[in-house]
Amino acid sequence: MIPGTSLTAANYVKNLLRLLRGERLLDPLVVSYCLTSHCNLNCCYCEDFGARRNPSFKAGPLSLADAERLLTIIRQATDSLILTGGEPLLYPNVDELITHARDQLRFESLTLLTNGLLLPEHEGLLYHVDRLVISLDTINPDTWDKTLGAAPGTAQKIIDTIRITARRQAEADVRLVIHCVVTPQTLSDARDILDFCIQHDITFSFSPQSVNNWPRYELLVCDEYPAFVAHVVDLKRSGAPILGSLPYLRLMLDFKPYSCYPLLAPRVMPDGTLSYP
Numbered sequence: 001m002i003p004g005t006s007l008t009a010a011n012y013v014k015n016l017l018r019l020l021r022g023e024r025l026l027d028p029l030v031v032s033y034c035l036t037s038h039c040n041l042n043c044c045y046c047e048d049f050g051a052r053r054n055p056s057f058k059a060g061p062l063s064l065a066d067a068e069r070l071l072t073i074i075r076q077a078t079d080s081l082i083l084t085g086g087e088p089l090l091y092p093n094v095d096e097l098i099t100h101a102r103d104q105l106r107f108e109s110l111t112l113l114t115n116g117l118l119l120p121e122h123e124g125l126l127y128h129v130d131r132l133v134i135s136l137d138t139i140n141p142d143t144w145d146k147t148l149g150a151a152p153g154t155a156q157k158i159i160d161t162i163r164i165t166a167r168r169q170a171e172a173d174v175r176l177v178i179h180c181v182v183t184p185q186t187l188s189d190a191r192d193i194l195d196f197c198i199q200h201d202i203t204f205s206f207s208p209q210s211v212n213n214w215p216r217y218e219l220l221v222c223d224e225y226p227a228f229v230a231h232v233v234d235l236k237r238s239g240a241p242i243l244g245s246l247p248y249l250r251l252m253l254d255f256k257p258y259s260c261y262p263l264l265a266p267r268v269m270p271d272g273t274l275s276y277p
């Protein structure tokens with residue numbers, strides 16, 4: 001590795017050379033670690049997790065010591081880490097693990113994905129992650145409560161937390177990202193989420209709702225969805241804080257087949273087993 005070059009950047013260069021030689025065995029650019037399968041909400045479109053499914057997950061998460069050993073192994077392959085779930089803030093030692101990843105293992109890029117409900121109980125984490133991704137599909141609290149399958153008032157707590165966190169970005173040196181899952185029911189709200197992000201200096205990210213790993217048919221055949229994506233692309237080109245490259249955004253529009261390189265972003269499950277997207 002070139003001195004002063006991050007491991008992720010070095011892997012990127014090595015991968016380009018391998019692709020030029022026609023190779024497909026590539027080094028990871030990021031590893032996603034699912035801390036726990038458990039969740040505290042019941043998003044109506046979630047195909048993998050949710051509080052109703054919690055009793056069906058027999059294998060619990062790794063102990064803190066085992067999780068730290070796992071991160072040590074991951075760190076040998078990349079310096080970019082994504083912590084997700086389920087709801088990762090349900091992991092019993094999440095604060096200690098993230099502090100260890102930052103201070104001891106020195107991951108250069110550390111991202112935490114959360115639904116945001118428990119974030120006020122873990123405010124110190126803002127100072128140990130580079131990117132915080134919170135899910136939000138609509139700024140209408142009543143509609144969001146129904147999507148989450150949560151008690152009235154839950155959505156408002158999350159939205160309030162997002163506003164507070166947005167104001168603390170510079171202080172904590174963290175970038176807040178809102179990820180919006182566009183469904184046929186919330187498509188009309190997606191522009192409001194985008195405007196909300198621009199207003200509060202939050203990076204906007206989105207993906208279409210999927211069913212069996214394919215976008216909802218209703219999105220594919222309606223006129224409003226491609227108009228929304230075209231609007232996002234125009235704002236991206238004008239410098240709006242929108243996550244994703246232009247080729248990625250175009251993929252969200254036309255869904256053309258593409259080459260998949262699963263070794264670039266392997267996923268580690270709560271019990272430490274390795275899977276690929």
